Amino acid sequence: MVRTGAGQRKIMLLALLPLLIWIGAFELIPIIRMLILSFQDSNGQGFTLGHYVKGLSGPLYVQALTNSLRIALLSGVMAVLVALLCAYSITRFTTRMRDSLLMLTNMIGNFAGVPLAFAFMILLGNNGVFTIMARKFGIETFGTFDLYSELGLTLIYVYFQVPLAVMLLYPAYYGIREEWREAASVLGASAFRFWRHIGVPMLLPSIVGTFGMLFANALGAYATAYALTGSNYNLLAIRISALVSGDIFPNFELGSALAVILAMIMLLAILLNEWMSRVSRRRGL
Structure with missing residues (x-):
C-alpha cells in the first residue's frame, strides 16, 4: 500500500x-x-537597560570587547591571507593528493580548544621545546617571545582559523574558469594583471564572507584562550564566563547582557557571510 x-x-x-x-x-x-x-534588574523584578549601558561603557568590559575585536580582526585577516595561498596551492595538485590535503586540513581544523593550548605550551611556552632550543643557540629574540600575551593568543587563533579558511576558500577557485586565463594570456596580460583585474575581484565575495565566518569564530572562542591565559587576558568570552560561574558573587543579568552583545556582533558577521555567499552564487562562484 x-x-x-x-x-x-x-x-x-x-x-x-x-x-x-x-x-x-x-x-x-x-x-x-x-x-x-x-533586561532585568539585579533583583530580577523590573525592566532596565542598565546592564547594556554598563557592558558598553564600563572600562573592564570595554577593554574585554576591544581585545576580543582586535584579536578576531587580526587573526581573521592573517588566516585569510595564508589560506588564499594554501587553497590555491591545493587546486594545483592531482585529485588524489588534493583529497589527502583536504582531509589533513579538516583534521587540523578540529584540533582546537584545550589540547591546542596544551600543545603550544609544550612547544612555545616559557619552558617549551622550541623556547629552550632558542635559548641554547642564543636566539634571544625568539627566547623573549611570550606565548601568554596577545601575540601568543593571536598566533594560536591563526593556527585554528587557517584550516577553516582553506575549506571555505578552496571551492571558490573553481569558479575562475581556465578559459579566462587563456584569454588573458592571449591578449598579453601577465599573471599578476589577471589576478588583479579578474581573479581577485571574482574571489572578493568569498574572501569577505570567509573573513566574516572567521571573525565570528574567533569572537566565540573560549576554551583555548582560557586554557592558555586563564583570566590574565581580558576577553569578552572569558568575562562572560566569570560573571556567570567564576566570580564569588555571580551577576547573571550583566553576563546575559554581555552575551547578547557578543551574539549580535557574531550574528552581523554571519549575515555578512550569507550576503556575500549570495553574491558569489550570482557570479557563478
Whole structure:
C-alpha cells in the first residue's frame, strides 16, 4: 500500500520531533532566558537597560570587547591571507593528493580548544621545546617571545582559523574558469594583471564572507584562550564566563547582557557571510 503525501509528511515530522525537542531545550529556551535576564534588574523584578549601558561603557568590559575585536580582526585577516595561498596551492595538485590535503586540513581544523593550548605550551611556552632550543643557540629574540600575551593568543587563533579558511576558500577557485586565463594570456596580460583585474575581484565575495565566518569564530572562542591565559587576558568570552560561574558573587543579568552583545556582533558577521555567499552564487562562484 502506497502512503499518501500527507501521511509521509506526518511521519517525517514525527521523526524530526526528537531533534525539535533537543533544539528547543538546549538552544531556544536558553536564548530566550538569556534575553529576559539581560533586561532585568539585579533583583530580577523590573525592566532596565542598565546592564547594556554598563557592558558598553564600563572600562573592564570595554577593554574585554576591544581585545576580543582586535584579536578576531587580526587573526581573521592573517588566516585569510595564508589560506588564499594554501587553497590555491591545493587546486594545483592531482585529485588524489588534493583529497589527502583536504582531509589533513579538516583534521587540523578540529584540533582546537584545550589540547591546542596544551600543545603550544609544550612547544612555545616559557619552558617549551622550541623556547629552550632558542635559548641554547642564543636566539634571544625568539627566547623573549611570550606565548601568554596577545601575540601568543593571536598566533594560536591563526593556527585554528587557517584550516577553516582553506575549506571555505578552496571551492571558490573553481569558479575562475581556465578559459579566462587563456584569454588573458592571449591578449598579453601577465599573471599578476589577471589576478588583479579578474581573479581577485571574482574571489572578493568569498574572501569577505570567509573573513566574516572567521571573525565570528574567533569572537566565540573560549576554551583555548582560557586554557592558555586563564583570566590574565581580558576577553569578552572569558568575562562572560566569570560573571556567570567564576566570580564569588555571580551577576547573571550583566553576563546575559554581555552575551547578547557578543551574539549580535557574531550574528552581523554571519549575515555578512550569507550576503556575500549570495553574491558569489550570482557570479557563478
